Amino acid sequence: MKCEQCTATAIISNPCLCAQHFDKFILQTTQDTIARFSLFDKHTTICVAVSGGKDSLALLDVLTRLGYVTKGLFIDEGILGYREYSREDLDTYSGANNIFVTKVSFQESYGFTLDAALQTNISHACTLCGTFRRQLLNKYSRSFDVIATGHNLDDEAQTVLINLARGNTDLFFRLGPKTKASPHFTKRVKPFYFLTEKQILTYTTLRKIKTQFSECPYATTSYRAAVRDVLNKLEAKQPGTKRNIINTYLSFQEQTQSTTKTTTLLTICSRCGEPSQESLCKACIFQEQILITLAKKSSLK
């Protein structure tokens, strides 16, 4: 297969490009997304949420090459046999490229690791992890203009379908490449919104950015994993499926924007001072339940 822009051999078939033109494609697509949705500019202070996986390291790399100044924020959930490996890859990359990374953990912030919290059976892994992660990301990115995440086209197509399937209408209307800035929340942006997971791995492979294959042990049985597998089958049967889902969603969002009202009213959690829908935020409720259950378990030993 030849590159569609020159005579060199292609290294990827969608789009059909050689290594050199693929590199340009990644940079250009990211820059176009930043410009099209006014995500940020060269004066914006950008915090990149980094896990040490391929998406976040690629995002740090691409934004740096495009001339944006970034700092990283790493959250260690405390998942043994998973997070320590991506942390190593992050340390290697950030050390070699002089990128400052703030590191926070569930253990320091809440008093337990995710592994320990799951022994209490209080809620599903992704629910607990998502609640605590979102709170820490928001809390530690407050001094920045935006927080950029490595969410890609696969993630976003999955999220659209998940919210449709679950009937999460309120959340459904708030998806897309950016959230609105508010006094309580740092604006969240997704510069890789139009790049597929496969294109991002191709990029890190070509750039020799070391990331190892690792899948969260708790994610393999999640609903998202099931949706991901279905979408990959559909994409193989009909290429363009994921992109069509995203484009249809954006078009729908644009048409309904003027008539859609956000129904969620926010207050401040009386315990931790973070934004919340109730007088106590979900993170504080979960934290209390987990700490009590862990203390009971410990006293029974």
Place this chain on the structure above:
Amino acid sequence: MNIFIEKTQERITKTFSGSAQELLKELAINLEEILIVRNGELVTEDVLLSDTDDVALLSVVSGG
């Protein structure tokens, strides 16, 4: 041919000649979920593979 499947960490030695796409079909692996690396170089699915090739199938899916 030596084949490394990253997702399952399997290493297979088998006799095969044909395109990478045909190999994936034989292994029941979805092209959407892997990158094909032949002798250390990224290649597309139409590339013809021979018995002397080292092939790695890198998993696209990762994270949480």
